[in-house]
Amino acid sequence: MREVGGIRCDAVLASLSDYVDGDLDVATRERIATHLAGCPECERFGAGFAAMVSALGQDPPPDLSPERVAALAALLRDGAG
Amino acid sequence: MEDDDEALLRRAGAGECGAFEALVLRHGGALRRFVVGLVGPREADDALQQGLVAAFRGAGGFRGDARARTWLFTVVRNAALRHRRREARHAHEAVPEDEALLALGLAAGWGASPERLVERSQQRALLARALGRLPARDREVVMLRDVEGLAGPEAAEVLGLAVPAMKSRLHRARLRLAAALREESLDA
Known part of the structure; x- marks a missing residue:
């Protein structure tokens, strides 16, 4: 645990989601970027964390089967009648 | 011109099934994937169907404060949670909110x-x-x-x-x- 770039490792850990989501003010964002550039442990973990978050969003949802949509449509029409 | 989600949901609220079906074609896959995460694959289709029926019936109450997609996720989630409680197979999981x-x-x-x-x-x-x-x-x-x-x-x-x-x-x-x-x- 050390201070690099004016911010400690545990504070970087606490802010990682806000960092990868782009939810930080510019000054905090720059402090964390400086920390990551000078702290290999946090840099490695941060890169893995960001890769994990990004990988989660890479698969588009499978379409509903036409049979399922047709069954639902029939149900709605019956119910709406 | 293709209708946006909010216009489709308003038309569904006026009783137009076709508009709701168009919404389901757009978002049904994502909603089903979300429901699988909530209730598991075996119960997902029943829970999703209950959610979508509830959404169609409740569409007239859509006020447009949120996006239609957000509204659909909310209604379908509520139905899935009700379904899960009825099935009662899922023990209550304590998740510590303040774990260090x-x-x-x-x-x-x-x-x-x-x-x-x-x-x-x-x-x-x-x-x-x-x-x-x-x-x-x-x-x-x-x-x-x-x-x-x-x-x-x-x-x-x-x-x-x-x-x-x-x-x-x-x-x-x-x-x-x-x-x-x-x-x-x-x-x-």
């Missing part, structure tokens, strides 16, 4: 010797299994924000949370996911 971030980080491999979170994340099956290991409350926030790509305020709205509470839950859930990914690859 440091402990979560250490379990996730933070500060440890060379980790391969990047490589593990690229293995879809591993990532899916790790997501399946999370408590349901963690899984749903990760699914809304990271898998389905809802914006922070939208995900907070679906979950009935203020944005800061949603963000805190999301951060802890992601750390638990990183830990689960680590455990999965140790088990493999």
Whole structure:
């Protein structure tokens, strides 16, 4: 645990989601970027964390089967009648 | 011109089935994937059907304060939670809200010797299994924000949370996911 770039490792850990989501003010964002550039442990973990978050969003949802949509449509029409 | 989601939902609210079907064609796949995460694959189709019927019946109450997609996720989630309670197969899972971030980080491999979170994340099956290991409350926030790509305020709205509470839950859930990914690859 050390201070690099004016911010400690545990504070970087606490802010990682806000960092990868782009939810930080510019000054905090720059402090964390400086920390990551000078702290290999946090840099490695941060890169893995960001890769994990990004990988989660890479698969588009499978379409509903036409049979399922047709069954639902029939149900709605019956119910709406 | 293609109708936007909000226009379709308003038309559905006026009783137009076709408009609602168009919405289901657009968002049904994502809604089903979310429901699988909430109730499991075996119950998902029943729960989704109940949710979509409730959405069609309730569409007249859509006021346009939220996006139609957010509204659909909210209604379908409520139906899935009701379905889960009825099935009562899911024991209540206690998830400590205030577990120390440091402990979560250490379990996730933070500060440890060379980790391969990047490589593990690229293995879809591993990532899916790790997501399946999370408590349901963690899984749903990760699914809304990271898998389905809802914006922070939208995900907070679906979950009935203020944005800061949603963000805190999301951060802890992601750390638990990183830990689960680590455990999965140790088990493999």
